[in-house]
Amino acid sequence: MAWNEPGKRDPWQGKKPPQDVEEMLRRLRDGVGRLFGGGGGGGGSSGSGGGSGLLMIGIFILIVVWIGTTSLINIDARQIGVVLRFGRFERVMNSGFNLKWPAPIESVYKVEATTVRTFSDEVRMLTKDENIVVVDFNVQYHINDARRYLFAASQPEETLKQAAESAVRQQVARSDMDTVLSGLGTEVVADTEKMLQQTLDGYNVGLVIDSVNFQKILPPPDVKEAFDDANNAGNNQKQYVNDAQAEAARVIPLARGDAARIRAEAEAYRATKIAAATGEAERFSLVQQQYHLAPEVTRKRLYLETMQEVAGASVKVVDGSNGKSMLYLPIDKIREDAAAAGAAAAANDANGNRGGNP
Amino acid sequence: MRFLAPILALLLVVVLANSLFIVKEGESALVLQFGRIEGIGSAQGDGELHPGLHFKLPLVQQVVRFDRRILNLEAQPEKYLTSEKKAVNVDFYVKWQIENSVTYYRSFGADEFQTAANGRLGSIIKNALGFEFRTRSLGDLISNARSDITEHVREQANKSTETVLGVRIVDVRIKRIEFPDEVVTSVYNDMKAERSRLASEQRSAGKEQAQKIRADAEKQAAIIKAEAERDAQLLRGEGDAKAAEIYAGAYNKDPEFYAFDRSLRAYREAFKSGGVLVLDPNSEFLRYFEAAKNEGKR
Numbered sequence: 250m251a252w253n254e255p256g257k258r259d260p261w262q263g264k265k266p267p268q269d270v271e272e273m274l275r276r277l278r279d280g281v282g283r284l285f286g287g288g289g290g291g292g293g294s295s296g297s298g299g300g301s302g303l304l305m306i307g308i309f310i311l312i313v314v315w316i317g318t319t320s321l322i323n324i325d326a327r328q329i330g331v332v333l334r335f336g337r338f339e340r341v342m343n344s345g346f347n348l349k350w351p352a353p354i355e356s357v358y359k360v361e362a363t364t365v366r367t368f369s370d371e372v373r374m375l376t377k378d379e380n381i382v383v384v385d386f387n388v389q390y391h392i393n394d395a396r397r398y399l400f401a402a403s404q405p406e407e408t409l410k411q412a413a414e415s416a417v418r419q420q421v422a423r424s425d426m427d428t429v430l431s432g433l434g435t436e437v438v439a440d441t442e443k444m445l446q447q448t449l450d451g452y453n454v455g456l457v458i459d460s461v462n463f464q465k466i467l468p469p470p471d472v473k474e475a476f477d478d479a480n481n482a483g484n485n486q487k488q489y490v491n492d493a494q495a496e497a498a499r500v501i502p503l504a505r506g507d508a509a510r511i512r513a514e515a516e517a518y519r520a521t522k523i524a525a526a527t528g529e530a531e532r533f534s535l536v537q538q539q540y541h542l543a544p545e546v547t548r549k550r551l552y553l554e555t556m557q558e559v560a561g562a563s564v565k566v567v568d569g570s571n572g573k574s575m576l577y578l579p580i581d582k583i584r585e586d587a588a589a590a591g592a593a594a595a596a597n598d599a600n601g602n603r604g605g606n607p
Numbered sequence: 608m609r610f611l612a613p614i615l616a617l618l619l620v621v622v623l624a625n626s627l628f629i630v631k632e633g634e635s636a637l638v639l640q641f642g643r644i645e646g647i648g649s650a651q652g653d654g655e656l657h658p659g660l661h662f663k664l665p666l667v668q669q670v671v672r673f674d675r676r677i678l679n680l681e682a683q684p685e686k687y688l689t690s691e692k693k694a695v696n697v698d699f700y701v702k703w704q705i706e707n708s709v710t711y712y713r714s715f716g717a718d719e720f721q722t723a724a725n726g727r728l729g730s731i732i733k734n735a736l737g738f739e740f741r742t743r744s745l746g747d748l749i750s751n752a753r754s755d756i757t758e759h760v761r762e763q764a765n766k767s768t769e770t771v772l773g774v775r776i777v778d779v780r781i782k783r784i785e786f787p788d789e790v791v792t793s794v795y796n797d798m799k800a801e802r803s804r805l806a807s808e809q810r811s812a813g814k815e816q817a818q819k820i821r822a823d824a825e826k827q828a829a830i831i832k833a834e835a836e837r838d839a840q841l842l843r844g845e846g847d848a849k850a851a852e853i854y855a856g857a858y859n860k861d862p863e864f865y866a867f868d869r870s871l872r873a874y875r876e877a878f879k880s881g882g883v884l885v886l887d888p889n890s891e892f893l894r895y896f897e898a899a900k901n902e903g904k905r
Contacts, residue, residue, distance in 0.1 A: 511832070530858075553892070563883065
């Protein structure tokens, strides 16, 4: 019963050959049954010629249908067909219309060969410095050898996953966590691709790697907070420096302004002093010239004028005793009166000259 | 008589179906006659049948098929101790292939789903790996040595499996090395500690830099002001000196008059606010005070 059990020839894949052999054989057996049945009937009565003719037509149609369904094979543009003759690899069918021997002599297995497939995974890995990172990666691949893909290795997809995880892990284990987290460069990616391809070639899976991508490499969620804080610390550091620089930018110009003010004030002082001295000296020179012309009179006049002014503002006591007798002077009382008067005088004199003296 | 033809036909079909068989691509087969492997030592080889159409004696001979593809053995994670007695969970897979159907059949029987072989290989590899792990440090295991180790394990294992079991080990590969959960927690704690150390280091460095910048700015500001003060004093000194020179130049012409003039001004200033003035009637100021009174009396 080996012929009509195509399913059993493929215990791993569960794929059926495209042609429906079972159905065809059933019809064939029906035909054979009718042939013999018809023959038996023919022996008993006449008119068997018409039944035999019908039978021949039936068999012919069956054969045509059988060949049509199992010999004419259409291979899609994305597919490759692998042809086995009595279970043994015979040839590869490319896309388009193909012919083969009818089942069960030859069978064809179609494989979606050009479709790019993607496998992605997120795994926890150890880095060189025994820290843990979570790597999210994907692998894009396609089938480049359909015969190997089908018949050289079991579970090609599973194998790819294993090999990919192993290769990525090996790359991650080569670097420290900080290097890994700062992003794996293109040479690492190229390295991974190469390593993975070599591994897969050793397993005869017939797959070719298009690319390996590291989507995300992150610290594990349990320590994310600490990592975020460390990142913030970097920003804080910059912030502190920026703040200080801003303050420096404020303080120094202010100091320059102050300095300019101090200098200006000093210059003003110098100019004031010189001007006052010049004026005073001029005044003195003028008065002195006049004094020279009439020394006695001028001297006396100046003296009296001054005394008038001085005595005018003061409480006057004339003591003719030449200091021999004791005068009782209630100085406190006098001063109080004078202070009251002086306050009034000062108020009147508020605009009086108080020019600086040398 | 009329039933003979169909019976014969049926018999033919049954016999053919029982004597013709197909070995598919990726398989090999042995033919057993009452449990004995047929064709051993024959010209075609060790009785191993390759893909294609084959014949056997119907009913008395059985066919045993073997999966000759590269097969996958994925073992349960295994706990190992490294040379520094750190525990790690190791996940590995083995790729293997039946190399010799006859030897394989003798070791494992038909073993349709490779259960027996997987079990046997698994324990061989586990032992070999365990030995490798015990003799190496964790750092070594994690980083560069992974492929080394597995290559070594593969070679060791192959020595026995190839001849004894008819199995070739294609590759042994460590899929993952992981810490047990309790160690993971402590690794996380270490990572956190390391990060917070880095964080405070950066913050402190930032503060340090900020302090330096501030201090430098303050220093510059102080210097700028101090220089301005110095210049100011110089200017004031110049002003005072110049004024003194001018005064001296003028007063030197008549020191006597200067003393007189300046004294008068000093009196004026000194008594401006008022006070008690005790005057001698004989003083210059009151010279005519008494005289006038006397004249009035006269």
